[in-house]
Amino acid sequence: MTLNVQFITMIAMVIGGLYLGIIQETFRRFSVHWKRRRVMAYFMEISFWLSQTMILYYLLFRVNNGELRFYVFVAVLLGFSVYQALVANIYKRLLEQIISIVLKCFRIIEKVINFLIITPVKFIIQVAVTCVMFVLHILLNIVRYVLKVVVAPILWIFRALFGILPENIQNKLYKIAEFYSTIENTCRKWVKKILFKRR
Template structure:
């Protein structure tokens, strides 16, 4: 291995050590989101270190064909120590700033999507449902009016017959009418409840 290759290897490993420090701080920053899940915590920890090992070795392989020497590890530790001593606090502040900006952009686009897509769709569905309910009520009113007109003569005849019935039959018919009225009120309340939920 020539001196130039050794020099480039040391610079690359020092840079790799600095990168490793940045990656570790980034990983620790996001670790709080899964630290309560033990299985996922171990999975992420193992995956992180395997990934960093692969990246550093790939860097070394690109520089000196993957030849490991003692000074390679020393250079990597030197870069990591330099980052921890000089750059860690600065990088953490920059990282928090970047995360804050990304969260604000995400919140902006979430609200934009809510107001431009979700809200109009919900309004259209509510409008359609209200139109269906209105049409249904109109049909019921028309049918009810038609039935009243058609059965008005029958009602007159029934009233005449009702007056001629015995008191026991009249009492039974009175209770039956009360029961039917209760069922009708329950149906009206259910329809009103369903309608209010979609407003």
């Protein structure tokens, strides 16, 4: 390995150590979201260090074909130390500002989407459901009225004939009428519940 390659390797590994400090600080900042989930925390921790090891080794591979020397580790530690001594405080403040800006942008986008899409869609659905239920209510009233008009003469005839029927047949017809009345009341309750929930 030539001196030029060694020098480039040292510079690359120092930058790699600096990058490691930055990415570790970022990871620690977001780790609070899964810290209480033990399995998730272990998975994220292992995945983080494996991925960063692979990135640093890929950087080393690009500069000196992946030859590991003692000074490579020293250079990485030097870069990490430079981050801790000179960059850490600045980067922490910068990271918090970036997170704050991203959250504000996200809230603005969420409000815009809610105002332009979600609220109008909800309003349209509510209007459509209200219209459908109103039409159904009108149709039910029309059907009820038509049935009354059609059934009324039949009921008159039935009442006239009912008086001349034997008493045991009258009792059976009373039971059938009670059963019909129960079903009708149940159906009305269901319709009222549906209409009340929709409103």
